[in-house]
Amino acid sequence: MTGTARSRAILTTASRLFAEKGYSNATTSEIAREAGVAEGTLYHHFGSKDGIFLTLFDETMDGFLAGIEELLSRETTGREMLSALARFHFDYVSRHQEQYLILLRDFPVHRMVEHFGKGSPQREKLDRITELFSRVLARGKVDGTLDIPFPVRDTAEMLRGSLYGTTRLKMTGLIQAPFHRLARMTESHWLKTLSPLRPAKNPRRAPGSTPRSSPRRGT
DSSP states (O other): OOHHHHHHHHHHHHHHHHHHHOGGGOOHHHHHHHHTSOHHHHHHHHSSHHHHHHHHHHHHHHHHHHHHHHHHTSOOOHHHHHHHHHHHHHHHHHHSHHHHHHHHHHOOGGGHHHHHSTTOHHHHHHHHHHHHHHHHHHHHHHHTSOOOOSOHHHHHHHHHHHHHHHHHHHHTTSOOSOHHHHHHHHHHHHHHHHOOSSOOSSOOOOTTOOOOOOOOTTO
């Protein structure tokens, strides 16, 4: 195996074992053995079990951020973008269930201060998510398709928090609704809560774009 292949094998195996056994119960020797590499190779690539965990965090968040950036590059209204954001979130989580289960259930407590303190790379990724949420809301406020009665940043943090709570409950088995239904329920709730009292007149749309229909209930 090449160095890249070894690194990927270690991450894939660690993700599976962390999800199956819990972070604290999976050992580096077990990860290395099942990945088909020497334990020294694991330490060479990641330094420690914590290093593997943080790499999984970074990869998962980087993919999520890239997806939101792509949504923001579209010439759509803020309302349409908010709908797309809700759907994207649950679709992304459904495709990365092992990683989200690990991140939301098992993050090492002893790493919380070091890696989530202000200025840390991991904290910057989480703050970036709030910034992108804020841009979505700000667009809707400007084009008249969303009513934001509170500060945009505060509202973005609340929406992010609602996603975090719902996702954590889903990944730990306390919510049984399927991902696609959670997406539709979240989308419907957000749009109802943030809809202007009167429909926006001539919202600023991209030339040639077509409006999306409102989410159907009961799906």
